[in-house]
Amino acid sequence: MADPMRIxxxxxxxxxxxxxxxxxxxxxxxxxxxxGKIIPAWFIQEVSASHNGKPVLAAQWGPAxxxxxxxxxxVKGARAGDKISxxxxxxxxDQRTDEATVx
Amino acid sequence: MRPIWTLxxxxxxxxxxxxxxxxxxxxxIAEYRKMLEDGNxxxxxxxxxxxLWKQKRGPKNASLEACDLGKGPGxxxxxxxxxxxxxxxxxxxxxxxSRLVTCMATLQGLDATEIANTPFGRGEQxxxxxxxxxxxxxxxxxxxxxxxxxxxxxxxxxxGRRVFYFRGGPYDxxxxxxxGEDGKRIRLQDLPNLxxxxxxxxxxxxxxxxxxxxxxxxxxxxxxxxxxxQQRFPYPGFGSExxxxxxxxxxxxAKGAESIxxxxxx
Numbered sequence: 001m002a003d004p005m006r007i008x009x010x011x012x013x014x015x016x017x018x019x020x021x022x023x024x025x026x027x028x029x030x031x032x033x034x035x036g037k038i039i040p041a042w043f044i045q046e047v048s049a050s051h052n053g054k055p056v057l058a059a060q061w062g063p064a065x066x067x068x069x070x071x072x073x074x075v076k077g078a079r080a081g082d083k084i085s086x087x088x089x090x091x092x093x094d095q096r097t098d099e100a101t102v103x
Numbered sequence: 104m105r106p107i108w109t110l111x112x113x114x115x116x117x118x119x120x121x122x123x124x125x126x127x128x129x130x131x132i133a134e135y136r137k138m139l140e141d142g143n144x145x146x147x148x149x150x151x152x153x154x155l156w157k158q159k160r161g162p163k164n165a166s167l168e169a170c171d172l173g174k175g176p177g178x179x180x181x182x183x184x185x186x187x188x189x190x191x192x193x194x195x196x197x198x199x200x201s202r203l204v205t206c207m208a209t210l211q212g213l214d215a216t217e218i219a220n221t222p223f224g225r226g227e228q229x230x231x232x233x234x235x236x237x238x239x240x241x242x243x244x245x246x247x248x249x250x251x252x253x254x255x256x257x258x259x260x261x262x263g264r265r266v267f268y269f270r271g272g273p274y275d276x277x278x279x280x281x282x283g284e285d286g287k288r289i290r291l292q293d294l295p296n297l298x299x300x301x302x303x304x305x306x307x308x309x310x311x312x313x314x315x316x317x318x319x320x321x322x323x324x325x326x327x328x329x330x331x332x333q334q335r336f337p338y339p340g341f342g343s344e345x346x347x348x349x350x351x352x353x354x355x356x357a358k359g360a361e362s363i364x365x366x367x368x369x
Contacts, residue, residue: 003147003150003151004150006146006147006150019141019142020142021142021143021144021146021147023144023147066318067144067318068144068147068318070141070142070144072141072142
């Protein structure tokens with residue numbers, strides 16, 4: 001199981017700003033190691049977020065996204081106490097889901 | 104890595120130019136750094152460090168919760184801003200990372216020498232870095248107040264001062280070559296004067312930090328390792344008396360400065 005994500009969700013009026021910091025190497029598959037061998041690609045391909053179980057965000061990422069990606073988005077209509085859940089799936093099939101409560 | 108980073112900084116500064124033509128290079132960099140602050144990957148290391156602090160590990164299957172970082176066993180908050188300091192049980196002045204290794208050895212039964220010889224970024228060194236990040240974060244916002252009551256602490260300061268000014272290596276550099284005066288800069292990097300308190304969150308008060316360009320979390324030991332690499336001077340070794348003394352010198356000089364560790368760097 002990969003390292004946990006840090007999710008912060010803050011409500012301001014009707015809008016809730018969600019900030020997610022994911023722990024992932026995000027190897028592009030273009031780097032070479034000191035022996036000259038290609039370091040295999042290993043990056044997050046799908047990100048999805050849901051609010052109280054309802055999907056609110058779906059993203060398809062590629063090797064251009066940097067290591068330890070930071071994602072920020074706003075959700076309309078979320079209130080304090082609601083649950084925001086974020087899931088990522090990478091090209092190796094690993095995945096991680098973490099949840100946070102809107103403050 | 105490096106050309107891409109230079110391109111990003113260039114783009115950020117170019118983007119700012121038409122809006123505020125009077126903005127200085129330093130302002131542009133400060134703005135770029137502000138943008139990076141949100142989502143500092145150091146938070147991930149801090150979280151990992153917290154897990155490691157509480158986790159039972161090693162041959163003795165114990166956690167580090169009884170570790171004395173200078174303010175009593177298990178006291179984490181406020182410990183970072185009083186390190187390096189003298190420890191009676193080891194009879195020497197220790198910085199955060201060497202003290203963590205001491206605790207990992209005495210409490211958990213891990214091999215201190217092996218950890219010290221492990222290169223940064225591998226094996227247990229990663230855990231030491233994460234633990235150091237966690238301990239530093241617990242003192243975020245507090246001001247440095249290293250003790251100098253013990254004779255060994257004063258001695259460490261004096262050794263540190265000599266190490267700071269010691270010129271050596273193929274370029275005959277000392278720490279003071281870059282960090283000995285006010286208002287110096289190398290390429291686009293402002294160099295703090297480490298002979299005195301360089302200000303809140305600057306110099307000693309900014310490490311451990313996450314180095315974006317390397318994608319790595321750096322503790323003070325790795326920061327010093329890189330300083331010596333840039334001077335083309337052999338690294339004195341992880342947790343060596345010389346590196347601890349230099350840390351004492353900088354830490355005592357920074358008395359009163361606010362710690363922003365763990366911070367984020369280019």
